[in-house]
Every structure is written in structure tokens, then in C-alpha cells.
Amino acid sequence: MALLQVERLTKSFGGRRVLRDVSFGIDGGEIVGLVGSNGAGKSTLGDILAGVTAADSGQMTLSGHPYAPLSAADARLLGVDVVQQQVRIDPGLTVAQAVVRGTSQSGRPQPELRRQAGVLLAEVGLDVDPDTRVGDLPYFVHGLVETARVLAEDTRFVVLDEVSAALLPLEVTRLHAVAGRLSRQGRGVLYISHRLPEMLEVVDRVLVLRDGVIALDSPADCLDPVRLAAETMGEPVSLPAPRVAATLARSAPDDVPVRASTWPAPADDVALRVRNLRVPGRVEGVDLLLRHGEVVGLTGHRSSGVREIAGALSGELPAVTGEVVLHGEHRTLGPAAGEALRLPAYHPDDDADGVDPGETIARTLTQEPWGALSDLRREIASLRGVIRTVHRLDVKTLSIRTVFGALSGGDQHKLALARWMASAQDVVVLHEPTRGLDVRSRQQVRQLLDEATAHGTSVVVVSVDPDELAECCDRVGIVSGGRVARWIDTRELAVDAVRDRIVEAATVA
Numbered sequence: 009m010a011l012l013q014v015e016r017l018t019k020s021f022g023g024r025r026v027l028r029d030v031s032f033g034i035d036g037g038e039i040v041g042l043v044g045s046n047g048a049g050k051s052t053l054g055d056i057l058a059g060v061t062a063a064d065s066g067q068m069t070l071s072g073h074p075y076a077p078l079s080a081a082d083a084r085l086l087g088v089d090v091v092q093q094q095v096r097i098d099p100g101l102t103v104a105q106a107v108v109r110g111t112s113q114s115g116r117p118q119p120e121l122r123r124q125a126g127v128l129l130a131e132v133g134l135d136v137d138p139d140t141r142v143g144d145l146p147y148f149v150h151g152l153v154e155t156a157r158v159l160a161e162d163t164r165f166v167v168l169d170e171v172s173a174a175l176l177p178l179e180v181t182r183l184h185a186v187a188g189r190l191s192r193q194g195r196g197v198l199y200i201s202h203r204l205p206e207m208l209e210v211v212d213r214v215l216v217l218r219d220g221v222i223a224l225d226s227p228a229d230c231l232d233p234v235r236l237a238a239e240t241m242g243e244p245v246s247l248p249a250p251r252v253a254a255t256l257a258r259s260a261p262d263d264v265p266v267r268a269s270t271w272p273a274p275a276d277d278v279a280l281r282v283r284n285l286r287v288p289g290r291v292e293g294v295d296l297l298l299r300h301g302e303v304v305g306l307t308g309h310r311s312s313g314v315r316e317i318a319g320a321l322s323g324e325l326p327a328v329t330g331e332v333v334l335h336g337e338h339r340t341l342g343p344a345a346g347e348a349l350r351l352p353a354y355h356p357d358d359d360a361d362g363v364d365p366g367e368t369i370a371r372t373l374t375q376e377p378w379g380a381l382s383d384l385r386r387e388i389a390s391l392r393g394v395i396r397t398v399h400r401l402d403v404k405t406l407s408i409r410t411v412f413g414a415l416s417g418g419d420q421h422k423l424a425l426a427r428w429m430a431s432a433q434d435v436v437v438l439h440e441p442t443r444g445l446d447v448r449s450r451q452q453v454r455q456l457l458d459e460a461t462a463h464g465t466s467v468v469v470v471s472v473d474p475d476e477l478a479e480c481c482d483r484v485g486i487v488s489g490g491r492v493a494r495w496i497d498t499r500e501l502a503v504d505a506v507r508d509r510i511v512e513a514a515t516v517a
């Protein structure tokens with residue numbers, strides 16, 4: 009008998025039928041992957057299992073008994089819990105309070121809570137003081153805090169919704185160890201992810217959700233990432249090509265000179281040169297050279313200094329440097345000069361947050377107060393632009409009047425990035441531009457990048473995901489001890505070869 013059995017679930021939002029006829033079973037001790045394109049309904053399904061959302065019709069059983077939770081709290085009592093994709097924990101709580109909140113443990117004395125939270129945090133590989141305020145933690149940590157909370161409970165079935173999306177390979181390995189432990193304890197796990205190569209390493213079976221039904225239910229060892237991507241999209245997908253090869257294959261617009269990949273770059277080809285960049289105590293002297301139209305990646309462990317380099321470039325952290333040349337202009341940075349680089353930076357969490365989730369897609373993308381639109385032709389052109397973007401990015405919605413917050417996580421991210429990139433010029437910093445995106449959406453984001461770089465924009469991509477770096481960048485710097493320990497050139501290498509080099513170099517560093 010399956011631990012959790014799902015029969016003919018359906019769910020619609022307005023006129024959009026998301027789940028049509030979903031049936032499957034998951035045994036105790038099984039880790040089952042759930043994949044599907046952005047907007048396919050994975051989170052909706054996970055939320056139904058965990059009582060967050062109710063299905064329109066269908067039945068579920070848990071250990072053979074009818075299971076129809078009235079709320080998330082009800083599901084938790086019955087032993088089913090979810091770590092949600094866009095989890096937001098009350099920033100005023102301490103980590104220890106967050107780990108035990110809503111569980112049977114929460115009434116225990118504080119010292120015991122702290123001790124227990126410390127053990128659980130270590131288990132998910134999170135090296136933070138249990139007294140730290142949640143609001144002081146980076147966003148990626150929230151999913152791990154939630155995973156620790158699930159461990160604190162007597163849960164029989166756990167949904168992990170995109171917990172790995174913002175994690176480094178080493179952190180993903182720890183998350184997989186947690187999933188393995190849950191499975192050895194006889195619990196069932198539904199593991200939702202777009203990071204297919206990593207997911208296939210941990211799951212026993214994979215369910216593909218496509219067009220509202222389970223289109224494939226297969227043992228993981230019969231699948232590889234390319235076949236799985238094709239099953240997810242319902243059509244063959246091409247392997248991502250390295251960016252430089254794609255750039256050379258593309259016919260450049262007449263007004264854009266095709267650059268030779270020479271190194272060092274000629275002086276007039278330099279978009280940004282920084283020598284000896286320092287953030288006292290955190291960044292130890294980094295040299296960075298970015299040519300016009302180049303995409304340079306930076307990655308490294310949490311304490312490597314990579315975030316601080318990005319923070320110094322975007323002016324979020326005070327930096328000192330020997331020399332900065334930006335568009336041919338020399339600048340001096342440092343407290344004395346009172347000047348900072350202030351490169352525009354896109355952070356998926358902050359910028360998707362900066363968008364009002366209650367606002368329509370149309371208003372979000374036009375960025376104009378509608379009262380200010382007094383010219384009908386301008387308004388039509390502007391709305392046409394919105395429709396084009398929604399089509400082009402394949403956003404799953406029936407109308408541009410849908411509120412932004414009702415879109416799937418991936419669709420929100422794509423639109424927020426497209427909106428941000430529309431005004432990106434010169435040199436910009438992008439944090440995790442393809443996070444949480446399916447294989448086709450990743451290609452669409454690469455196209456956005458290619459278009460921007462073809463017009464001379466240069467990009468620094470900061471990421472934890474080796475596949476993203478391999479697909480999007482011309483060069484990737486591995487940061488360690490506040491320095492770039494090694495540069496990996498992606499030219500003339502297959503994407504998975506670059507990925508392996510990044511993982512290997514980051515592990516050594």
C-alpha cells in the first residue's frame with residue numbers, strides 16, 4: 009500500500025485548468041522527483057498535498073486512510089508538511105524560534121529549544137547561531153530553516169519545493185543527505201526542482217507534470233537530464249551551447265562590431281577595469297576586467313567573499329581600490345573619495361519583491377502610472393509591448409490583467425528580470441538570472457542577455473549554480489579567501505565540461 013495515494017486531482021484558477029487528472033502513489037522511504045515547465049502546476053500540487061490549497065476534485069489517501077486536510081496546520085497534524093518555494097519567515101523571529109514554530113516542540117524551555125535547533129541546523133548544514141534574527145539571514149537560508157523545522161516534526165510525508173534552487177553544490181549535497189535520512193526513516197519525499205542533473209542524483213523515481221497530467225512516471229536510473237528536459241517540455245530540447253559559440257553563430261546587427269576574443273583586451277574594448285579591489289577584512293585585492301558585451305561569472309562558497317565583491321561593485325559595500333576604469337573614465341574608490349562604483353544590480357528576491365504582487369502584469373511591465381497615459385496610441389503601443397513580452401517569455405496566463413502575484417514563481421522571475429533588463433545599460437550585475445527556470449526559460453533569459461550584450465552591455469553574473477554559469481558566461485571566476493583563485497574560460501568547451509570544471513575548482517578552493 010502506498011504511503012500517499014493521489015487519485016484524479018483537478019484544480020483550476022479562474023479559467024485556467026492547471027491540474028486536470030493527476031494520479032500517482034508514493035511509498036514510504038521513496039524520494040520522488042516532480043518536474044514540469046514553469047507554470048505546469050508543481051507548487052499547486054505540492055500545496056494541495058500539504059493542505060495549503062484545496063483541490064477542486066479528486067481523492068487522496070495517507071497510509072490507506074482517506075486524507076483531505078482542511079488547512080496546512082491540519083495536514084501537519086496528520087504528518088504531511090511542505091517547504092514552500094517562496095517561503096517568507098517572520099524576520100523578527102530568532103532562527104531557533106523559526107525552527108520549532110508551529111511544532112509540538114515550541115513550548116519547551118528556551119535553552120532546550122536552542123540546543124535542539126542547533127542540532128537540526130547542523131543536520132541541514134546551516135552554520136548559523138540559533139539566536140540570529142531571521143531578518144538578518146540571506147534569503148536562501150529560509151528554505152533550509154524550514155527544512156530543519158520539518159525534521160523537528162514527526163512528519164510522514166514531506167514536499168521540498170525548489171529548496172535547492174538557491175544552494176551551492178556542496179549545500180545541495182547536504183540537502184540530499186537530509187532527504188536520504190528522511191527516506192531511511194521510512195518517510196516519503198516529493199522533491200520539486202528544475203536543476204535536473206542534481207535531482208537525478210537523489211531521487212528514486214521521477215514524475216513529469218505536463219498539460220495537467222502525469223505524463224511520465226519513471227525510475228530515475230532510466231533517465232538522463234537531456235531526456236528528462238525533453239519529457240518536461242513535451243518536445244526535443246537541444247543541449248545548451250556555450251555562450252561564445254552561440255555569439256559567433258549569431259549574425260551580429262550591422263551596427264555592432266564582432267569582437268575578437270583576444271586577451272588582454274584592447275583599451276577601447278574595456279567596459280570596466282578594476283585593480284586591487286578591497287573590502288576591508290573580506291575582499292583581499294581583486295582584479296577584474298570586463299570587455300564590452302562580455303559576461304563574466306563569479307562564484308564561490310558563502311564565506312569566499314564573492315557576495316562582497318558583488319556588493320562592492322554595486323556600491324552596497326564600501327570598497328577601496330587602486331584603479332577603476334569605467335567606460336574609459338578613471339575613478340578612485342574609497343572612503344576619502346566618498347565615491348562608489350554603484351553598478352546597477354539585479355537580485356531575484358529583492359527585485360521580484362520590489363514588484364507589487366497585487367498589481368497586474370500590464371501595469372508591472374509598463375511601469376507607468378496609468379493616469380499619466382493621455383495618448384491612446386502610446387497606450388496601445390505600450391500594451392502591445394507587454395503582450396509581446398508575455399508571449400515571447402511563454403508566461404502561463406490567460407490575460408495581461410492577471411495579478412503578478414498569481415503567476416508561478418518562475419514566470420514572476422522571468423518577467424521581473426525582463427522588466428529590469430529593459431533599462432539595463434553599460435555594466436550591470438545579475439544575481440542568479442536563471443534561478444528556478446525550466447530549460448526553455450533558461451534559453452529565453454540567455455537570449456535577453458545576448459541581446460543586451462550585442463548592444464554593448466557587459467554583465468557580471470553572480471551565481472551558486474554551475475550550470476547557469478556554464479551556460480551564460482564567457483569566463484567564470486572562482487572566488488576563495490577574498491580573491492579570484494582561478495578563472496575558467498568557457499570558450500570551446502561543452503557546457504557540461506565547463507560545469508564539471510567549475511564544480512571541481514570550487515570544491516578545491
Ligand SMILES: Nc1ncnc2c1ncn2[C@@H]1O[C@H](COP(=O)(O)OP(=O)(O)OP(=O)(O)O)[C@@H](O)[C@H]1O
Binds near residue numbers: 051404415
Ligand atoms: N492563487 C492563484 N491564483 C491564480 N492563479 C494561480 C494561483 N496559484 C497558481 N496559479 C496559476 O497556476 C499555474 C501553476 O502555478 P504553479 O506555481 O503551481 O506552477 P509551477 O509548476 O510550480 O511553476 P514554477 O516552476 O514556475 O514555480 C500558473 O499558471 C499560476 O499562474
